[in-house]
Amino acid sequence: MSSQFAVASEDNLDLEATWALVEAFVRTTDEPGGVEKIFLDYQVQGWLYPIARKHGWSKHKLEGVFQYPDGRFSKHGMVRHVEN
Structure with a gap:
């Protein structure tokens, strides 16, 4: 079993479905x-x-x-970037 994350791209990630999931989570805050x-x-x-x-x-x-779009170190937003 690999311990690495799959590499996401705009071609292999269903962006509509991913947004629907994120939106559903956001609505629970x-x-x-x-x-x-x-x-x-x-x-x-x-x-x-x-x-x-x-x-x-x-x-x-x-x-x-x-x-986004204020940079990966921005302090706002519930969705946060974390280095792999």
Whole structure:
């Protein structure tokens, strides 16, 4: 069994499904036991950002979701980049 992560690309990652999963997690943040943080590569955040916009999320609302586009060391957003 390999101990390495699979390498994601825009070609092998279902971005619509991934955004649907992230969005479902984000919607639990105000519930007891809801998600507090999601760790997701910064590049993947960049791929998901336009999908979220396409689904009606405003730039202002997305500031609370992604670090993207403000840099991988930005201190806002529940979705955070972590180095592999």
